[in-house]
Amino acid sequence: MKEMIRTDGLTKEYDGKTILNDVSLTVNRGEIYGFLGLNGAGKTTIIRILLGMIKPTSGEVYLMGKKLTKGGGLWNHVGYIVEVPYAYPGFTVRENLKLYAKLRGIQDRKAVDSVIEKVHLDDYAETKAKDLSLGNAQKLGLAKALIHHPEILILDEPTNALDPAGIVAVRELLKSLSSEGVTIFISSHILEEMSRLASRIGIIHRGTLLQEISAHEFENLRRKKLYVGVRGTATWAGEQLAKAGYKASITGDGMLEVLDERAVRHPERVSRLLADAGIPLYLLSVVEEELESYFLNTVRRNSSKE
Numbered sequence: 001m002k003e004m005i006r007t008d009g010l011t012k013e014y015d016g017k018t019i020l021n022d023v024s025l026t027v028n029r030g031e032i033y034g035f036l037g038l039n040g041a042g043k044t045t046i047i048r049i050l051l052g053m054i055k056p057t058s059g060e061v062y063l064m065g066k067k068l069t070k071g072g073g074l075w076n077h078v079g080y081i082v083e084v085p086y087a088y089p090g091f092t093v094r095e096n097l098k099l100y101a102k103l104r105g106i107q108d109r110k111a112v113d114s115v116i117e118k119v120h121l122d123d124y125a126e127t128k129a130k131d132l133s134l135g136n137a138q139k140l141g142l143a144k145a146l147i148h149h150p151e152i153l154i155l156d157e158p159t160n161a162l163d164p165a166g167i168v169a170v171r172e173l174l175k176s177l178s179s180e181g182v183t184i185f186i187s188s189h190i191l192e193e194m195s196r197l198a199s200r201i202g203i204i205h206r207g208t209l210l211q212e213i214s215a216h217e218f219e220n221l222r223r224k225k226l227y228v229g230v231r232g233t234a235t236w237a238g239e240q241l242a243k244a245g246y247k248a249s250i251t252g253d254g255m256l257e258v259l260d261e262r263a264v265r266h267p268e269r270v271s272r273l274l275a276d277a278g279i280p281l282y283l284l285s286v287v288e289e290e291l292e293s294y295f296l297n298t299v300r301r302n303s304s305k306e
């Protein structure tokens with residue numbers, strides 16, 4: 001697999017404070033790399049370094065196997081959105097893109113039409129930027145990032161402030177770009193969204209890359225729980241489960257939550273146990289941990305080691 005982005009021991013310090021600490025990551029061709037972190041974790045700082053906007057204190061960036069240097073000509077292969085993409089409000093979508101193509105020195109006369117089609121803005125080509133919905137404004141930003149057919153797309157929180165329909169539209173577009181071989185590096189705080197989009201996930205906390213896992217590994221790592229709803233008091237039912245060796249806690253809404261792997265694999269045993277104790281069940285359900293809680297647990301585990 002071709003390595004499209006690689007960082008080698010990236011460290012960034014501001015006024016003696018370490019913002020990024022020895023971050024080494026790789027993104028292969030066609031991957032969608034989801035970069036997750038709480039506010040202030042260092043996501044935007046990495047993205048700015050990847051884009052050559054700021055210099056690391058130490059460490060290197062390689063794009064498409066070449067070391068990132070000033071004037072190295074790698075920019076023709078990279079498209080990006082950092083912060084809310086700017087558009088001229090009084091210009092239409094087409095006018096904005098024409099102007100942008102001109103500024104980028106793009107000769108291809110069809111470039112504007114084809115990128116409008118690519119991001120599905122055909123119906124809004126003659127709409128002024130100020131009249132676009134947030135989702136469509138974001139698509140216009142993506143159109144600018146894509147107009148020169150980059151092989152690498154770097155996006156900082158691209159679905160921020162989008163409505164659910166906008167999120168779906170951007171997700172579909174990014175998936176189709178990745179299936180065409182575009183490599184996508186994307187930071188987002190919408191964690192569930194990321195689990196649906198990314199093929200690999202990197203978790204950064206206080207400047208340190210804690211974990212890099214494939215979406216597939218993530219599926220396997222996600223903790224599963226058994227939720228048990230009983231008639232009567234959950235405390236009594238919890239005691240019966242504890243006697244049989246299943247540690248259960250009671251949730252805010254009076255349900256029993258069992259993390260024990262045996263219970264998750266064999267809920268029928270739990271049901272039989274409760275039935276034998278004369279406790280009627282009304283719900284028994286295996287629930288997978290959401291990305292959000294998985295992420296927060298990973299961060300907590302690492303914080304407690306500090």
Ligand SMILES: Nc1ncnc2c1ncn2[C@@H]1O[C@H](COP(=O)(O)OP(=O)(O)OP(=O)(O)O)[C@@H](O)[C@H]1O
Pocket residue numbers: 014019037038039040041042043044045046
């Ligand atoms: N120019 C700067 N000077 C000093 N500190 C900075 C500078 N830029 C960023 N920082 C600090 O670096 C840390 C990481 O910031 P960064 O913007 O990379 O985080 P982030 O993960 O993108 O967060 P968010 O999701 O809030 O955008 C923060 O504590 C921030 O205050």
